Amino acid sequence: MEDKKQESGSQPKKAITRRSFLRGAGLSTAGSVLLTTNAFAIDYNEYPVAGEEFGPDAITIKMKVNGITKSLSVEPRTTLASALRDHLELTGTKVVCDRGSCSACTVYLDGEPVNSCMLSVFDVGEKEVTTIEGIAKDGELHPVQQAFIEHDASQCGYCTPGMVMSCVHLVDNNTNPNLEDVKKATRGNLCRCGTHPHVFKATLDASKKTI
Numbered sequence: 017m018e019d020k021k022q023e024s025g026s027q028p029k030k031a032i033t034r035r036s037f038l039r040g041a042g043l044s045t046a047g048s049v050l051l052t053t054n055a056f057a058i059d060y061n062e063y064p065v066a067g068e069e070f071g072p073d074a075i076t077i078k079m080k081v082n083g084i085t086k087s088l089s090v091e092p093r094t095t096l097a098s099a100l101r102d103h104l105e106l107t108g109t110k111v112v113c114d115r116g117s118c119s120a121c122t123v124y125l126d127g128e129p130v131n132s133c134m135l136s137v138f139d140v141g142e143k144e145v146t147t148i149e150g151i152a153k154d155g156e157l158h159p160v161q162q163a164f165i166e167h168d169a170s171q172c173g174y175c176t177p178g179m180v181m182s183c184v185h186l187v188d189n190n191t192n193p194n195l196e197d198v199k200k201a202t203r204g205n206l207c208r209c210g211t212h213p214h215v216f217k218a219t220l221d222a223s224k225k226t227i
C-alpha cells in the first residue's frame with residue numbers, strides 16, 4: 017500500500033471520461049473493468065495507481081453534497097443519481113427515464129444544472145453537488161418552492177424536484193425573467209401531468225419575491 021501511495025503521487029492522474037465510464041459500465045457485466053481515476057474523487061486509502069485496473073468491486077470516494085463532505089463506497093458503474101439516492105439516501109432527486117431525456121434528476125454541479133443520471137459519480141471530483149434537499153435555507157423554503165405550493169404546480173410529483181431545480185437556477189440568475197425565459201429554463205423538464213402552466217406562473221411570481 018505504501019508503494020502505491022508513493023507511485024500515485026509521482027504519476028499524472030487522469031479523470032474518468034464519459035467514454036471510459038460507459039466502457040467500464042459495459043465491461044463490468046463481463047466481470048472486468050479498466051478505468052482510469054479522478055485524483056480528487058478517490059479516497060487515498062484505496063486509491064489505485066493511475067492506469068491500474070480497478071473494480072468491479074466498490075471503492076471509497078469523497079463528494080461534497082449540500083455543503084457537507086460525504087464518504088461513500090461505490091462501484092465504477094455508479095451514476096451521480098444512484099450515488100445520491102442509493103448511497104446517501106437523498107431521494108428527493110428522482111430518476112424517471114434514466115437516460116437523459118426528462119431532467120427529473122436535475123441537480124447542480126458547482127451551481128450549474130446537470131442530469132445526474134447521465135454523469136458518472138467519478139466525474140464529480142471536487143465540484144460541489146447541490147440537490148433539492150439543499151435548496152431550502154435555515155428551514156425556509158426558497159421562493160420558488162413556496163410558489164409551487166401556492167400555484168399548485170405539482171401533481172404526481174415525479175418531475176417536481178427537477179423542475180424546481182431548473183426554476184430556482186433561473187430566478188437566482190435572472191432578476192426579471194419573462195415567460196419565454198421560464199419556458200426556456202424548463203424546456204428539458206418533462207411533466208406527464210401537464211403542470212407547465214402552473215410552473216410558469218409560480219416561477220414568475222417567485223422571481224418578483226427574490227429581487
Ligand code: FES
Nearest residue numbers: 112114116119133
Ligand atoms: S432521469 Fe435523468 S434525465 Fe430523466
Ligand code: FES
Nearest residue numbers: 171175207208209
Ligand atoms: S407532476 Fe407528474 S410528471 Fe410532473
